[in-house]
Amino acid sequence: MTYEVERTEDQWRQALNPEEFQVLRRAGTERPFTGALLEEARPGMYSCRACGNELFAAQTKFDAGCGWPSFWEPLRPEAVEHREDRSLGMRRVEVLCAKCGSHLGHVFPDGYGTPTGDRYCMNSLSLEFTPNAA
Numbered sequence: 248m249t250y251e252v253e254r255t256e257d258q259w260r261q262a263l264n265p266e267e268f269q270v271l272r273r274a275g276t277e278r279p280f281t282g283a284l285l286e287e288a289r290p291g292m293y294s295c296r297a298c299g300n301e302l303f304a305a306q307t308k309f310d311a312g313c314g315w316p317s318f319w320e321p322l323r324p325e326a327v328e329h330r331e332d333r334s335l336g337m338r339r340v341e342v343l344c345a346k347c348g349s350h351l352g353h354v355f356p357d358g359y360g361t362p363t364g365d366r367y368c369m370n371s372l373s374l375e376f377t378p379n380a381a
Contacts, residue, residue, distance in 0.1 A: 248328075252298040252347035263297065270372040271297050271349040274334075274341070279314025282371025287316070291378040293369075300346035302326050302374070309361060315352065315368045319361035327367075329354065342367060349373065 254262065259272050269275040284293070293303040303318040311317035321327045325345060332341040332353065342351045351373040358366035
């Protein structure tokens, strides 16, 4: 697939630190309860750390108790791409940035009590948080 933001592997390695590269470009997962954005509660916007694409509004974030920042819907449906993921011996739905194809996390239909019933379980390393201006 062609994305608006395209880089070679070497260019991605230069743009991202090793942990970010592992998650964003190699579909890695940070350890639960370790992400810098897990406890972030200020109003603002969550964007793709690799390309700056706006992904999630802070008002859709909720505490799912799973150890990763969770959201009940993306800012716009076209901001993310969904792809079937059959790794680890299970069937999941991977979530990628629609602008650069970077791995963000997975979406699960277990966001109980949310308006959509979805839980977009994202890696903090995949996201950049920008608080609203005061």
